[in-house]
Amino acid sequence: MPARPPLNRSLDGFGTTIFAEMSALALATGAINLGQGFPDTDGPESVREAAVRALRDGRGNQYPPGMGVPELRTAVAKHQRRFYGLDPDPDTQVLVTAGATEAIAAAMLALLEPGDEVIAFEPFYDSYAACIAMAGGVRVPLTLRAPDFRPDLDALRAAVTPRTRLLLLNSPHNPTGTVLTPAELSAIAELAVERDLLVVTDEVYEHLAFDGTHIPLASLPGMHDRTVSISSAGKTFSFTGWKVGWVKPFSPAYWTLAA
Numbered sequence: 001m002p003a004r005p006p007l008n009r010s011l012d013g014f015g016t017t018i019f020a021e022m023s024a025l026a027l028a029t030g031a032i033n034l035g036q037g038f039p040d041t042d043g044p045e046s047v048r049e050a051a052v053r054a055l056r057d058g059r060g061n062q063y064p065p066g067m068g069v070p071e072l073r074t075a076v077a078k079h080q081r082r083f084y085g086l087d088p089d090p091d092t093q094v095l096v097t098a099g100a101t102e103a104i105a106a107a108m109l110a111l112l113e114p115g116d117e118v119i120a121f122e123p124f125y126d127s128y129a130a131c132i133a134m135a136g137g138v139r140v141p142l143t144l145r146a147p148d149f150r151p152d153l154d155a156l157r158a159a160v161t162p163r164t165r166l167l168l169l170n171s172p173h174n175p176t177g178t179v180l181t182p183a184e185l186s187a188i189a190e191l192a193v194e195r196d197l198l199v200v201t202d203e204v205y206e207h208l209a210f211d212g213t214h215i216p217l218a219s220l221p222g223m224h225d226r227t228v229s230i231s232s233a234g235k236t237f238s239f240t241g242w243k244v245g246w247v248k249p250f251s252p253a254y255w256t257l258a259a
Contacts, residue, residue: 014130043238067258068096076246084216088248095258099243100204100232101127107200107228108135110256116165121151125174149176153187166198172205179212193222204232225250
């Protein structure tokens, strides 16, 4: 009998990401790269200079606290209060991660049992599929269709089964740019409460909403204690290579995600 390959079979079929392939092709041909979410220029010089000063002053060169640097967690909490009226405790409700992708993976690993279903609107960031599979989940895609790329809320309701554990929601949406409206968010929140679903929200483009206003799902009635909110300094400040993300989980999930 041949030996089993030393790989997790739940990740069969996953390999090089489409971003790696298209970025390499764009570089080789000199084409404009519209396939990967990085800006044309670096972020503010003041931010770069602050980072240089911190490194020279010996801050950030060694292991940080496991939950993230306290100053950053406090800044995230202040950001949530300033823009959305939310009031997370930086010591028990904010975690710093190596980019938003790590936060998504941690959320899937913390919240899913094998066989749990995860509903996600497609097209979607390609790491979603791998993160769900790695956690043993079953991805249930719902397509956003041209020309408007709006979610079909009736289809969403019909897709929920007894095995559905959570919704993976991305707004502003990558890659279509769709920003969920207050009415759409309210309908999703009502469904989550009615069917006792958890929601993981990928909000990395929260400050890049040119049409419409970004509203965190966690700010809606009944959603604070069932939503894991994720965002990223890389997108907001145009430093995608720094890989600085954060996650604001509902309280019972905090230490599980931190693990």
